[in-house]
Structure formats: C-alpha cells, structure tokens
Amino acid sequence: xxxxxxxxxxxxxxxxxxxxxxxxxxxxxxxxxxxxxxxxxxxxxxxxxxxxxxxxxxxxxxxxxxxxxxxxxxxxxxxxxxxxxxxxxxxxxxxxxxxxxxxxxxxxxxxxxxxxxxxxxxxxxxxxxxxxxx
Amino acid sequence: xxxxxxxxxxxxxxxxxxxxxxxxxxxxxxxxxxxxxxxxxxxxxxxxxxxxxxxxxxxxxxxxxxxxxxxxxxxxxxxxxxxxxxxxxxxxxxxxxxxxxxxxxxxxxxxxxxxxxxxxxxxxxxxxxxxxxxxxxxxxxxxxxxxxxxxxxxxxxxxxxxxxxxxxxxxxxxxxxxxxxxxxxxxxxxxxxxxxxxxxxxxxxxxxxxxxxxxxxxxxxxxxxxxxxxxxxxxxxxxxxxxxxxxxxxxxxxxxxxxxxxxxxxxxxxxxxxxxxxxxxxxxxxxxxxxxxxxxxxxxxxxxxxxxxxxxxxxxxxxxxxxxxxxxxxxxxxxxxxxxxxxxxxxxxxxxxxxxxxxxxxxxxxxxxxxxxxxxxxxxxxxxxxxxxxxxxxxxx
Numbered sequence: 001x002x003x004x005x006x007x008x009x010x011x012x013x014x015x016x017x018x019x020x021x022x023x024x025x026x027x028x029x030x031x032x033x034x035x036x037x038x039x040x041x042x043x044x045x046x047x048x049x050x051x052x053x054x055x056x057x058x059x060x061x062x063x064x065x066x067x068x069x070x071x072x073x074x075x076x077x078x079x080x081x082x083x084x085x086x087x088x089x090x091x092x093x094x095x096x097x098x099x100x101x102x103x104x105x106x107x108x109x110x111x112x113x114x115x116x117x118x119x120x121x122x123x124x125x126x127x128x129x130x131x132x133x134x
Numbered sequence: 135x136x137x138x139x140x141x142x143x144x145x146x147x148x149x150x151x152x153x154x155x156x157x158x159x160x161x162x163x164x165x166x167x168x169x170x171x172x173x174x175x176x177x178x179x180x181x182x183x184x185x186x187x188x189x190x191x192x193x194x195x196x197x198x199x200x201x202x203x204x205x206x207x208x209x210x211x212x213x214x215x216x217x218x219x220x221x222x223x224x225x226x227x228x229x230x231x232x233x234x235x236x237x238x239x240x241x242x243x244x245x246x247x248x249x250x251x252x253x254x255x256x257x258x259x260x261x262x263x264x265x266x267x268x269x270x271x272x273x274x275x276x277x278x279x280x281x282x283x284x285x286x287x288x289x290x291x292x293x294x295x296x297x298x299x300x301x302x303x304x305x306x307x308x309x310x311x312x313x314x315x316x317x318x319x320x321x322x323x324x325x326x327x328x329x330x331x332x333x334x335x336x337x338x339x340x341x342x343x344x345x346x347x348x349x350x351x352x353x354x355x356x357x358x359x360x361x362x363x364x365x366x367x368x369x370x371x372x373x374x375x376x377x378x379x380x381x382x383x384x385x386x387x388x389x390x391x392x393x394x395x396x397x398x399x400x401x402x403x404x405x406x407x408x409x410x411x412x413x414x415x416x417x418x419x420x421x422x423x424x425x426x427x428x429x430x431x432x433x434x435x436x437x438x439x440x441x442x443x444x445x446x447x448x449x450x451x452x453x454x455x456x457x458x459x460x461x462x463x464x465x466x467x468x469x470x471x472x473x474x475x476x477x478x479x480x481x482x483x484x485x486x487x488x489x490x491x492x493x494x495x496x497x498x499x500x501x502x503x504x505x506x507x508x509x510x511x512x513x514x515x516x517x518x519x520x521x522x523x524x525x526x527x528x529x530x531x
Contacts, residue, residue: 090428095505 013126053080054124062124065100069093101127108132152428165473188439189348190338200222200287207286207415208353214410215299222403224307232317235389237324248324254383255325262377263327265459267523268450269370270318272435273311273393274337278344280308280432286349286356314393321389332522336440343437350427354415354422357407362431364401365373365468366460368394373459409476416481417488424491427469427498440522452516452531459481462506470499 012042049064058109063078070087074080078087084094098114107130237247283304284290291301322328349355375390390525411419438447454460473479481488516531 002414092501092505096501099508 002013016057021026053121059120061104062101062120062127065104066097066120069097069100078120080119080124082120084120092108093115097123105131107131139360140524145407149209150269171252183386185292189341189444190343190438191437193348194378195346196348196350198287198352200352202287204415204418205288212299212418215303215407218406218410219303219403220306221399222297222399222406223303224310226309229310230313231394232313232320235317235385236394238321251321251324251385254385255327257329258378258381258386260327260521260527261453261457261529262374262381263322263524264338264450264521264529265454265457266318266374267322267328267333267351268438268454269367269374269437270315270322271336271340271438272367272433273315273318273344275435276311276315277309277341279311280304280347282347283356283360285351286353287351289353289356294400296409303403309402310400311394314396317389321386328523329481329525330440332440336438336523339439339441340437343439345432345434345437347432347434348426352422353369354411354418355426357421358419358426359431360396360410361401361404361472362426362468363434364397364404364506365471366431366433366464368401369398369464369468370454371397373457377457377459403471405475412476412478412481416483417485420478420481420484420488420491420495423472423476427495431465442522449519449521449531453529456516456530463503466499466502466506469502475509 014107057078063082066082066084066087066089067076067078069091070089072087076087084097087095094117095114098109098117102109105127107127109126109130113126117126237244237251242249258353289298289300289304291298291304295301322332322333345399347356347359371390371394375394376386378384378386378390408419433447433451436447438450440446443449453459453460473496478492481492496526518528518530520528
C-alpha cells in the first residue's frame with residue numbers, strides 16, 4: 001500500500017460507534033437535458049440523476065472478502081444491500097474487512113471513509129471511486 | 135429474572151440521535167482509541183449549548199447477569215479467599231505512606247526539599263505532566279472503583295464492615311490504592327508545574343460521572359476487568375517511572391515505581407481469583423472473558439472532563455500513546471499475557487459456545503496487533519493542543 005496520504009487509522013472505527021450521519025459514497029452523475037435542440041418541439045425539461053454503482057465483479061469480490069472474514073455459511077445470502085452489522089460483523093471485523101479490501105484492490109482507505117461503510121455496496125462503490133482516483 | 139435491562143437515554147435536544155465526540159484527526163496514535171475509547175455499544179452525548187456538561191454514557195445498562203445460583207460459588211470460595219487472596223495484602227505497619235516520598239513539613243529542611251522538588255520538576259516537559267495528571271486523576275476517582283467492586287454479586291461488602299474475606303480484601307485494597315492518589319496529588323501540588331484547580335475540577339467531574347465497565351454485577355466479568363486493569367496500571371506506572379528517570383528525577387521515578395509495585399501485587403491477586411474461577415467453572419469464565427473483550431476494556435477515566443475540553447480523555451490518551459506510557463500495543467500485550475496466564479487455549483470440556491469464546495479470545499491478540507501495526511505505519515503527526523491541566527500550554531498529541 002504505497003499510499004501518498006498516510007492517514008492515521010483511528011481505532012475509533014474499532015470502537016464500533018454506530019454512525020448515524022453516513023457519508024454517501026455513491027458517485028452521482030447528474031445529467032440534465034435542457035432540451036436546447038428540442039425547444040421548438042416543446043419537450044419537457046428532463047433532469048436525470050444517475051447513481052453509478054460499482055461493477056458486479058467488484059461487488060462479488062467484496063462479498064468474498066466479507067464471507068471469509070465473518071466465516072459465513074454457504075447458504076447465508078450476501079449481496080450488495082447486506083449490512084455488515086446484520087451479517088454479524090463487530091467493529092473489529094469491519095476494520096479487518098476494510099484492510100482485506102485494501103490488500104485485494106491495492107488501495108488506501110481513509111479513516112473517515114472507512115467509518116462510513118456499512119453495506120457491501122457502499123464498500124464496492126468506495127473501492128471503485130478510489131481505483132479511479134489512482 | 136437474571137437480566138434486568140434499564141434503558142437510560144440522555145438525549146441532547148440539539149444533536150440528532152447521537153454524535154460521538156469528534157476525535158482529533160491526524161494524530162499518531164491508534165491509541166487507546168482502541169484500548170480506551172472502548173465504547174462498543176455505548177454512546178456518549180455532549181450537549182453543545184449547555185456549558186460545562188461532562189460526557190456521559192448512553193448505553194443499555196445490563197444488571198445482575200450472573201444466574202443467582204452462582205452466588206453460592208463465591209460463598210463457597212470464602213475459605214479459599216481467606217487463605218489465598220488476603221495474603222496479597224500488606225499489613226499497614228509494613229506499608230509505605232505518601233509522606234515517605236515527599237518533603238517533610240515537620241523538618242527544618244522542608245523548604246529546601248520543596249525547592250529541590252520544584253527544580254527537578256522544571257526539567258520535566260509538559261507532555262509528561264499531562265500523562266501524570268491523567269494518571270493521578272484516575273487514581274483519585276477511587277470512590278468509583280470501590281463502588282464498582284461492591285456492585286458485584288456474591289462478593290460485595292454488604293454493610294461496609296462485612297467480615298467476609300471478599301469484603302476484607304476490597305476495603306484493604308481500597309485503602310492501599312488511596313495512597314496512590316494522595317501521593318501523586320501532593321507531588322503535583324508541590325511541583326508548581328500544573329494547574330491544580332483545573333485538575334481538582336477534573337476529579338470532581340470524574341467522580342460525579344462514575345464509570346460503567348459493563349460488569350453487570352457479575353463477578354466473573356468483574357474480576358476479569360480488574361485483572362486487566364491492574365496490569366494496565368502496572369504497565370503505565372512502570373513507564374512513567376522509567377521516563378521520570380530519563381528526565382533525571384529519581385525521586386519521582388521512585389514514586390511511580392512504588393505505585394507500580396502495588397499494582398503488580400494487586401494484579402497477582404485478581405488474576406489468581408480468575409484463575410480459580412477458570413478451574414472450577416471454566417465455561418462461564420471463558421464466556422465472561424470473551425464478553426469483556428468484545429465489549430472492550432473501558433478505561434476507568436474515559437469520562438474525564440475539565441469543563442473545557444470535550445475530548446479530554448482522547449487527547450490525554452493520545453499523549454500517553456505517543457510517549458509510550460500506555461499504548462495500543464500494551465493493550466494487546468496485556469490481553470496476550472492473560473490468555474497465557476489463564477491457559478485459555480488448554481481449557482477442556484467446554485460447551486459449544488464456550489469453545490467459540492475460547493477461539494475468539496485466543497485469536498484476538500494477533501488481530502489487535504495487526505491493526506495496531508497498520509495504524510502505526512499510517513500515523514501522522516498529531517496537532518498541538520492546549521491542556522488546561524498545564525495552564526493551557528500546548529502539548530503535542
């Protein structure tokens with residue numbers, strides 16, 4: 001992890017403080033069609049907000065790491081929406097999951113971002129965001 | 135009912151649900167946030183608009199989690215305690231007293247002795263004093279700890295003068311500990327290096343706040359907690375002694391070292407009790423051990439407050455971490471020591487949940503170390519912040 005930003009890991013993340021104010025790590029792409037070329041046809045102005053979710057492969061890798069960390073039985077369903085806490089992860093597990101993701105993807109997760117991850121999807125999205133920045 | 139749940143909620147109207155106090159961002163310590171912020175399911179609420187409100191616990195208070203029939207175990211151990219526990223107490227006539235380490239007011243040389251003490255103290259930096267003060271404040275909150283031990287079923291002092299060996303132990307232990315706070319208080323007072331009024335205020339707040347180590351009136355949990363704590367204070371005071379020596383103050387080194395020696399003796403006693411519990415009821419004891427470790431061992435002074443700094447404990451812990459007085463590594467070391475001391479990996483005849491607990495506890499030290507190593511490599515320089523204990527001079531976190 002040759003990280004330029006040596007961020008300090010606060011074990012506050014290990015202290016399992018349940019964050020109510022969670023940063024949304026979903027990348028939002030805002031597209032607005034102002035309908036310039038269509039004014040004569042009087043089409044309504046449309047605004048789309050598209051959340052760019054992570055690739056399925058990324059989600060699958062996260063699922064694998066989570067499964068391994070929490071030693072989940074095969075029949076236990078794990079998907080994007082799965083919350084770490086519901087899967088039985090304590091604060092220590094969550095930090096270790098983040099560490100596993102860092103190793104797997106060669107990224108460095110900042111303390112603040114790490115604390116905001118509560119579902120598989122959020123982890124995957126954050127990973128892709130960090131990979132893109134590299 | 136084995137369990138009574140009291141949900142006590144202190145909600146600040148100004149803050150949504152709860153927001154934990156913001157931890158100082160870039161500081162070097164993975165610290166004691168691990169070892170000390172220990173608030174797994176607990177939450178701390180500060181009220182922004184009410185001045186001088188100390189942080190307080192907001193978590194579900196679990197009480198009497200030990201099944202009532204197990205109280206008998208502790209009754210039946212009274213003979214054992216008489217023969218094996220009380221031996222770790224020192225007779226008062228053989229005990230040191232704070233006066234042994236302080237300038238003698240009855241002597242003509244008193245003023246010179248005080249002058250020397252202050253000269254030596256001048257050579258010691260503020261960051262050391264911040265940690266020494268934090269330790270002293272912790273010791274001075276002794277009423278909280280005696281109370282905590284007396285919340286434990288089966289071993290509490292029912293009257294304040296109960297003749298049971300458990301009660302005799304607790305009172306004598308309290309009496310021995312009482313000297314620690316007294317000694318450090320007098321030293322700090324004479325040193326001239328610290329703001330005594332702010333320190334005294336901190337103590338008043340802390341005793342008022344109490345502490346909840348989440349021992350649930352359960353002596354299995356309670357003695358594991360005290361075993362861990364006594365070793366932690368032994369490590370901590372041992373380090374303050376070493377540092378005092380490095381700064382050239384041999385008398386202060388002696389003070390800290392003497393306190394550390396007491397803590398070692400207490401550690402031996404509490405560890406012995408837990409060892410006995412592992413012997414006669416391994417399943418309950420290993421479950422208790424895992425439970426306490428999952429909840430994380432809360433440092434006794436984690437609710438400390440000086441009327442000014444909402445993050446006082448975290449800031450103090452950060453300095454203690456940086457100076458190597460008490461660190462996240464120490465937390466892992468203590469845990470590992472106890473796992474070995476109590477031979478947890480060799481326990482046999484455990485239930486399924488007992489084995490799970492055994493695996494958890496035995497596997498925990500390396501996990502904590504890995505975390506701590508990672509944090510260490512990433513740690514960056516902490517900010518300098520003022521501490522009211524040293525007249526708002528700034529100290530590096």
